[in-house]
Amino acid sequence: MAYQGDKLRKGPWHEEEDELLTASATLLEERKWDSIARLSGLMRSGKSCRMRWLNYLRPNLKRGHISAEEEQIITQFHGQWGNKWARIARRLPGRTDNEIKNYWRTHMRKEIQTQEEGNFQPKVYSAKPELLYQNSDSTSAWKYSIRDYNSADDNIGPAGSSLEHYELSSLTHMNSPYETRQYDWIPKLSSDQSQTEVHGEGNGLDCCFCDPAWNSEDSDTSALVSLGSLWDMN
DNA sequence: AATTACTCCAACCGCTATTAC
DNA sequence: AGTAATAGCGGTTGGAGTAAT
Numbered sequence A: 001m002a003y004q005g006d007k008l009r010k011g012p013w014h015e016e017e018d019e020l021l022t023a024s025a026t027l028l029e030e031r032k033w034d035s036i037a038r039l040s041g042l043m044r045s046g047k048s049c050r051m052r053w054l055n056y057l058r059p060n061l062k063r064g065h066i067s068a069e070e071e072q073i074i075t076q077f078h079g080q081w082g083n084k085w086a087r088i089a090r091r092l093p094g095r096t097d098n099e100i101k102n103y104w105r106t107h108m109r110k111e112i113q114t115q116e117e118g119n120f121q122p123k124v125y126s127a128k129p130e131l132l133y134q135n136s137d138s139t140s141a142w143k144y145s146i147r148d149y150n151s152a153d154d155n156i157g158p159a160g161s162s163l164e165h166y167e168l169s170s171l172t173h174m175n176s177p178y179e180t181r182q183y184d185w186i187p188k189l190s191s192d193q194s195q196t197e198v199h200g201e202g203n204g205l206d207c208c209f210c211d212p213a214w215n216s217e218d219s220d221t222s223a224l225v226s227l228g229s230l231w232d233m234n
Numbered sequence B: 001a002a003t004t005a006c007t008c009c010a011a012c013c014g015c016t017a018t019t020a021c
Numbered sequence C: 001a002g003t004a005a006t007a008g009c010g011g012t013t014g015g016a017g018t019a020a021t
Helices: A015-027 A033-040 A046-057 A068-081 A085-090 A097-116 A179-190 A222-227
Strands: A142-145 A165-168 A197-199 A208-210
Touching (some): A015 A033, A015 A046
């Protein structure tokens, strides 16, 4: 390792470190976290940098409470896949596996425990997938592709579903302490990307940008590459 | 006001999978 | 094909903040 002899920092990140990391991660499109850690001058492991970026600094991260709709989706997919947090997170743009995992531990598990103790109140959501893939005309809603919905690996939902999108109307996004700075990048980056879609009003946080292929696990990754490292959510 | 209990979540650790050589 | 390096994932922990007593 390049850090031999050097002491790697651990523990909470400082704002200066975050700025260094965001700058480096933006410059270096390849997700070579060890290189990013080394070249940035951060005394952190690549692993630590990756974790910090994915869970905190990445653009379009949503912070704050998990909405009822999101909870519903988490419940559905957890029932389907179990503790596959990263996979579940891919179905909830802006949420991290860590966040979902934490949420499950603190909220859902407790709820299930309560149910198992006898006072069963079937808050269990209908398995009907249409509940999870409803459409609405809300202009501020997230809209994202689920064209990989029936992929062999993630075999859920109605076969042959023609639904192209579903929306989470109450989602907010980019609420991290550095959201303002990160938000500044986005128009600059997206202006170069004709494939990028703009959803919402375009005024402030109601506006969001996403690539059509953004959320498809199986999609052609060239779309992601074309968007640059900032858009590499997976 | 002080203490305790609880919740939340950022961050670390260990393991596995993937990639590069 | 084998090995090492790196990335990714899921489990766990510890500290900060808050509510309850």
